[in-house]
Amino acid sequence: MEFHEAVRAHHGCTQFQTRPIPDDKLRAVLAAARLSPSQNNIQPWRFIVVRDDEQKRKVAQACPKGKPVAEAPVVIIALAVEEDIPVTIAGYISAYPLDVAVAIHTLRLAATAEGLGSQWIVDFHEEKIRAIFGVPEGIHPIAVIPLGFPSEVTAPTNGGKTMDDGRKSQNEIIAYNEYPW
Numbered sequence: 001m002e003f004h005e006a007v008r009a010h011h012g013c014t015q016f017q018t019r020p021i022p023d024d025k026l027r028a029v030l031a032a033a034r035l036s037p038s039q040n041n042i043q044p045w046r047f048i049v050v051r052d053d054e055q056k057r058k059v060a061q062a063c064p065k066g067k068p069v070a071e072a073p074v075v076i077i078a079l080a081v082e083e084d085i086p087v088t089i090a091g092y093i094s095a096y097p098l099d100v101a102v103a104i105h106t107l108r109l110a111a112t113a114e115g116l117g118s119q120w121i122v123d124f125h126e127e128k129i130r131a132i133f134g135v136p137e138g139i140h141p142i143a144v145i146p147l148g149f150p151s152e153v154t155a156p157t158n159g160g161k162t163m164d165d166g167r168k169s170q171n172e173i174i175a176y177n178e179y180p181w
């Protein structure tokens with residue numbers, strides 16, 4: 001899929017077919033995430049790929065709205081490695097969660113380009129996710145990402161939505177040469 005087509009087609013997917021994800025598609029999605037940029041190229045992301053039904057069931061139970069997680073054939077847990085990059089940007093925010101966010105979006109855009117749907121879920125019980133996988137201190141679960149072929153209800157653009165749905169206009173978010181808001 002061409003880049004702009006993938007950007008426009010990209011939407012959250014919450015209903016998945018039971019059809020498994022072919023290994024080559026999953027590999028392509030993970031390979032894209034690996035190539036993401038990060039501050040000082042530290043790459044403070046880790047991804048746990050969950051295909052085991054029992055593990056998936058536990059992850060779904062750790063999410064208050066876990067139905068898509070239970071139904072998706074693959075669930076990816078994105079984690080941030082805190083000790084890799086403790087510096088802050090302008091004293092406001094650490095860079096490492098931003099790096100992981102970039103990688104998550106690269107992964108999800110690649111999934112869209114492969115004809116897969118995904119969702120970015122931050123609504124999870126951190127301690128439960130830690131316990132399921134034995135995640136140590138200093139490593140932070142950042143997102144739970146169900147992944148699979150979209151069901152007909154959501155394919156190809158989340159029920160027929162267009163890319164502009166719900167998005168602010170360019171005038172609201174882009175300015176040139178000054179801060180006018």
Ligand SMILES: Cc1cc2nc3c(=O)[nH]c(=O)nc-3n(C[C@H](O)[C@H](O)[C@H](O)COP(=O)(O)O)c2cc1C
Nearest residue numbers: 010011012013065101119120121122123124158166
């Ligand atoms: C950082 C981040 C966190 C999100 N967390 C959740 C979440 O916990 N649950 C959920 O259903 N969607 C979540 N989303 C999806 C957004 O709600 C969604 O991207 C937004 O409404 C735009 O819809 P679209 O992605 O289908 O175009 C999250 C998205 C981002 C970028």
